[in-house]
Amino acid sequence: MTDSKSVAIIGAGIFGLSLAITLRDRGYEVSVFDRCQYDVKGYDPADNVQAASADHNKIFRASYGNEIHYQRLALESRKAWALEDEKRGFTRSDASDDRLFVNSGMLRIQPSDHLATLEKETLANMQRDGLRDTQFVMSEPADCERAEKLGWKDKMFTFPIPDSEKTYEAVLDSLAGFLRCSNACAHYQKVAADKGVRFNFGPQKGAVDSLIRVKSSLEPGKEKVKGLKTSDGLVHHANAVVVAAGSFSTQILPELSYHLESSAGSLATYKIDKNNTELWDKYSPERFPVMTWKSTPRDSSGEDTGSIYVLPRTPQGLVKIGFRGVKWTNFQPAPRDTPFTQDGQWSVPLPAEECSMLPAPALYAIKQFVSIFMPEFENTPFFSTKLCWYTDSLDNSFVIDHVPNYAEKSVFVCTGGSGHGAKFLPVLGEHAADIFENGDNSPSFMRPFWRWRSDAPRRNGLEEGPGGPRDISHKSNLNL
Numbered sequence: 001m002t003d004s005k006s007v008a009i010i011g012a013g014i015f016g017l018s019l020a021i022t023l024r025d026r027g028y029e030v031s032v033f034d035r036c037q038y039d040v041k042g043y044d045p046a047d048n049v050q051a052a053s054a055d056h057n058k059i060f061r062a063s064y065g066n067e068i069h070y071q072r073l074a075l076e077s078r079k080a081w082a083l084e085d086e087k088r089g090f091t092r093s094d095a096s097d098d099r100l101f102v103n104s105g106m107l108r109i110q111p112s113d114h115l116a117t118l119e120k121e122t123l124a125n126m127q128r129d130g131l132r133d134t135q136f137v138m139s140e141p142a143d144c145e146r147a148e149k150l151g152w153k154d155k156m157f158t159f160p161i162p163d164s165e166k167t168y169e170a171v172l173d174s175l176a177g178f179l180r181c182s183n184a185c186a187h188y189q190k191v192a193a194d195k196g197v198r199f200n201f202g203p204q205k206g207a208v209d210s211l212i213r214v215k216s217s218l219e220p221g222k223e224k225v226k227g228l229k230t231s232d233g234l235v236h237h238a239n240a241v242v243v244a245a246g247s248f249s250t251q252i253l254p255e256l257s258y259h260l261e262s263s264a265g266s267l268a269t270y271k272i273d274k275n276n277t278e279l280w281d282k283y284s285p286e287r288f289p290v291m292t293w294k295s296t297p298r299d300s301s302g303e304d305t306g307s308i309y310v311l312p313r314t315p316q317g318l319v320k321i322g323f324r325g326v327k328w329t330n331f332q333p334a335p336r337d338t339p340f341t342q343d344g345q346w347s348v349p350l351p352a353e354e355c356s357m358l359p360a361p362a363l364y365a366i367k368q369f370v371s372i373f374m375p376e377f378e379n380t381p382f383f384s385t386k387l388c389w390y391t392d393s394l395d396n397s398f399v400i401d402h403v404p405n406y407a408e409k410s411v412f413v414c415t416g417g418s419g420h421g422a423k424f425l426p427v428l429g430e431h432a433a434d435i436f437e438n439g440d441n442s443p444s445f446m447r448p449f450w451r452w453r454s455d456a457p458r459r460n461g462l463e464e465g466p467g468g469p470r471d472i473s474h475k476s477n478l479n480l
């Protein structure tokens, strides 16, 4: 790029930061706006911040069932995380609390005593990429032997299936682990600022109230966006505006209403006291892998208790459990003229102060999980609980493209993380910037999956609409 072009990005979460860095590297004048005061308070999740990226840790995995493109993107990202940690002075074997990527491994516990279909697809795709030897299937002696040799065997935990003589089948994934998400955002925000990205943070100068729309002279009949207005009343001009506002993106750009839905995952933490050395050591990343328990059939009382995960303890002693078996929606009347609604409604995040209590089915599922897989905590009260908002897309792939409704490529969206975007922070921006600059001619292999897709059917739960069992705007579903 020769001429200096200005880009205003709304949102300093993972998607906004990653794109900001690459666009800056490619010569753009980049300003980022975020209503959170990340420059003063960091990305601390305890701060009642409503951003999926502001969280202690997120899972890193390259296991993606039959979606080999995400597997490959994750492997690309894994290299970038390792490189970034190396640049920051950590060797691969260094177990420092300050690492961004921690290769703790991940134990994928199956719903029963044999491999589920999704797992078989993952293993087949690992094989295709020559990585099958990084996966250790509990019931396969050759895998166990290899795990032993490579030092992974101690993380291949065995769990009995309740009311049965059998044990759960499981696969230990030695490629996986987690990222220290808040720390990673703070690190990359600084990287961006050092490169010359300008940040506007806080509820006045960082919060975006509206986009400035004008008639396009180059594409008659269409509007273009020529900037944005922040809560302090100032107008900021830019050649292009990027909406990267996570689960609030639809409220800034209602054209996204067909493509996205905000829904909440249920998070709970326990806190381990450092003096309790037995638990402190047992749940450390060196000894404890990420554990996921996938899509189990309903338990004997008919409840869905699956799709739960737990991460190793943080340096502060927090052990986080997440339940994603049911993603909660909050349907509210949508503003008039919203392009797509369901019965005049759309799902938007609850106010932050209403996000600290979990619906009863989530609590039930987490407690079941704890009783089977983490019995030491069975009678321990949670340290914290939180609803954390996903930006679900209609097919679980991200939405990264110019918005065709607007002229002169003046509006770009970079969102739709759908519960799996954090792991891509170091590389997402490269792919997104390729799409920003080249559209259909982008060299990124992710282009077909991330395009603006008004022709795609609404699936991934987005077809349900208001009033269903996931909708917690009906307090009866909350069942607190």
Ligand SMILES: Cc1cc2nc3c(=O)[nH]c(=O)nc-3n(C[C@H](O)[C@H](O)[C@H](O)COP(=O)(O)OP(=O)(O)OC[C@H]3O[C@@H](n4cnc5c(N)ncnc54)[C@H](O)[C@@H]3O)c2cc1C
Pocket (backbone or CB within 6 Å): 010, 011, 012, 013, 014, 015, 016, 033, 034, 035, 036, 050, 051, 052, 053, 054, 057, 058, 059, 060, 206, 207, 208, 209, 244, 245, 246, 247, 248, 249, 252, 264, 265, 266, 267, 322, 388, 389, 390, 391, 414, 415, 416, 417, 418, 419, 420, 421, 422, 423, 424
């Ligand atoms: C419960 C849960 C668990 C997850 N687990 C994983 C995982 O294990 N692994 C993984 O890879 N991914 C995971 N994800 C997904 C990942 O966290 C997201 O894909 C990613 O964080 C999304 O980043 P974002 O930048 O799109 O959105 P956000 O992090 O939400 O950032 C958007 C930003 O926009 C700002 N904003 C909003 N409105 C405005 C406005 N009007 N003006 C100014 N600023 C505004 C917000 O303050 C916020 O900082 C999970 C997500 C959730 C919800």
